[in-house]
Amino acid sequence: MTDGEWSTRVDIQGKDELADLGTSLNTLAEQLQQHEHLRVTMTEDIAHELRTPLATLKSHMRALEDGIWEPTPERIHSCYEEIERLTQLVAELEDLTHVESPVFNCCEKKNHWRPLLREVKNWLLLPIVKNVHLRCSVSPHIQVFVDHDRMIQGSCESA
Known part of the structure; x- marks a missing residue:
């Protein structure tokens, strides 16, 4: 488990303290495996959410740079909206990181x-x-x- 091998399980035999320890280790391995899956899924979701406004902004800027688009107020505003979308996504990511941080404290x-x-x-x-x-x-x-x-x-x- 220390090497990230989350699928490894302890073979449990009997009903003593060692069996209880084995059950606890298996539960821990299962939870770590689930957390790793969630981490990978969340990373993929974040990458997808960031990729879309970046691709849009890149194509808009390329069209402006190549002279395909005239830099009208509407088109500049469209680029600005994509930047705002990216800013919001990063802020949400920062909030999530703050909450997940081990130094995050609730004031109970x-x-x-x-x-x-x-x-x-x-x-x-x-x-x-x-x-x-x-x-x-x-x-x-x-x-x-x-x-x-x-x-x-x-x-x-x-x-």
């Missing part, structure tokens, strides 16, 4: 559940779109350890 604090739930509920689109009324019956004494800002951010992003 004790929060009362009722006001937090009410705040999250306000961001949901379901009540607005489907004209559904949500009621929360939560004891005011229940407390949870969460990062308030991230909890609300997630709600805002899904809204």
Whole structure:
């Protein structure tokens, strides 16, 4: 496994501590194999997402450079939009890298559940779109350890 051989599994025999260790190693190998597959897939997806605006921008710039296109405000704006698209993709990639970083920390604090739930509920689109009324019956004494800002951010992003 240290050499990246994720398909290797431990042959488990018996029901003792060594068998438990073997089961844990097999589970770890399976999870590492899944993470490696996700990493490869994500890298391929990112490359594809970046390739499209780059190809468009390159063809636009080549047409301008070769005199096929006149540099009209509309065409320059089209190039600008592709640059903005690339900028947004890179920003999203940076956000993902930040969240996945081992130094990323949540600021978990004790929060009362009722006001937090009410705040999250306000961001949901379901009540607005489907004209559904949500009621929360939560004891005011229940407390949870969460990062308030991230909890609300997630709600805002899904809204």
